[in-house]
Amino acid sequence: MAIPSYTAHDSSPEIIASLERHGAVVIENLLAENVVDGISRDLRPEFDREGHLYQNTFNGHQTLRVGGVTKYSQHFPTLLLHPLVLELADAILKPHCEVYQVGSTTAIEILPGEGAQVLHADDTCYPSHLLPFEAQVSALWALDDFTLENGATRIVSREVGINDPSEVREEHVEQAVMPRGSAVIYLGSTLHGGGENRSEAPRKAIVNTYCLGWLRQEENQYLTLTAEEIAAQSEEMRRMLGFQAHGPFLGVWPEDPDGKWYET
Ligand SMILES: O=C(O)CCC(=O)C(=O)O
Secondary structure, three states: OOOOEEEOOOOHHHHHHHHHHHOEEEEEOOOOHHHHHHHHHHHHHHHHHHHHHHOEOOOEOOEEEEEOHHHHOOOHHHHHOOHHHHHHHHHHHHHHOOOEEEEEEEEEEEOOOOOOOOOEOHHHHOOHHHOOOOOEEEEEEEOOOEOOOOOOOEEEOHHHOOOOHHHOOHHHEEEOOEOOOOEEEEEOOOOEEOOOOOOOOOEEEEEEEEEEOOOOOOOOHHHHOOHHHHHOOOHHHHHHOOOOOEOOOEOOOOOOOOOOHHHO
16 A cells, blocks of 8 residues: 655645545655755764664664754754644644644664664554554654665555554555655554665655653653753744643743743
8 A cells, every 4th residue: 555645735634634544644845955955964974973873673783873853953943843744743643732742853874785674653652552542743854865775664554454563564565755855754653664775875864753742752852952952942943842831730830931820
């Protein structure tokens, strides 16, 4: 079952309905070339410096990773706050929280020779089986063209009806083939994983997860970013990074900047 593919010109209600039905959608060509080039250039030194530190069986031994992406590129807000991505995240998450926030920010470079990653759902960092709704949405941005050969993300459509990775057969899996600057958006419960890189060149991506605002964030932004790095962000970025309260009682601090405490 192919992953449905859209562009920013398609109607967002249609894209949302498709995301809910299939658990994943590709949206092509969302980023300008200069943003893809800029963020790729900004991440290069970090991939080279720390990318190997996170190599393990799950992440891959031929894959480089960088977390806390906010601090490395001024282009990052263009991805994290992309209006269409937020429209999809609003539709999935806002019915179940007052505000949502970033869960994690990770740059991934799959090097030639890497095998396919184990299929998994991103929401397993929560006891999500207790929830009757989605806890997370992920947006995985292609910084290189994603092809069948270079490790385009493997996805099991919700329509296949399998939640247990051990039951997945190869014919259930599709790959998010898409040009650089595109994104594949998938639900927290959707089975997926990085593909095998049989090409001669690396495959770079950034994956951002968004989670319900009353959940703990997967990547601890309070420790990942310094006070100076947070102060340098826009208010919208700061809030999305989790520097905000959820409603009147959760994550509050004395100044009550949202004025919610006194409304109750
Ligand atoms: O790189 C990819 O295509 C997917 C990576 C992924 O799903 C993960 O590491 O959790």
